[in-house]
Amino acid sequence: MSVSRMVVISGFAVALLLVAVLEGLARRPGSRIPTLGDVCAYVMQYEVGKLPVGRIGVLGFWWWVGWHFFAR
CATH class of the missing domain: 1.20.5 (Single alpha-helices involved in coiled-coils or other helix-helix interfaces)
Structure with missing residues (x-):
């Protein structure tokens, strides 16, 4: 290694x-x-108009984590 x-x-x-x-x-x-759950709840409630930007951001973050650490 x-x-x-x-x-x-x-x-x-x-x-x-x-x-x-x-x-x-x-x-x-x-x-x-704040706990990690509190931070995630705060981020996920963020919206621009009717677009749930916070949820899209969290989904994008998890996609990035999965792509970089679990896709081989």
Whole structure:
């Protein structure tokens, strides 16, 4: 395995760990940090006229994740 691949994998592992830590901090009683579910709900309610831009953005994000990590 090349060094650059290990650096990228390590970077994603660190990012995932930071998200998990942030979610843990958000779920403490009295925390002012929004949970990941709260952030997703806020983004998905965004609309321009009748066009659900937030939902399209979340769908596009999941498409990108699936394309880059699961399509081989």
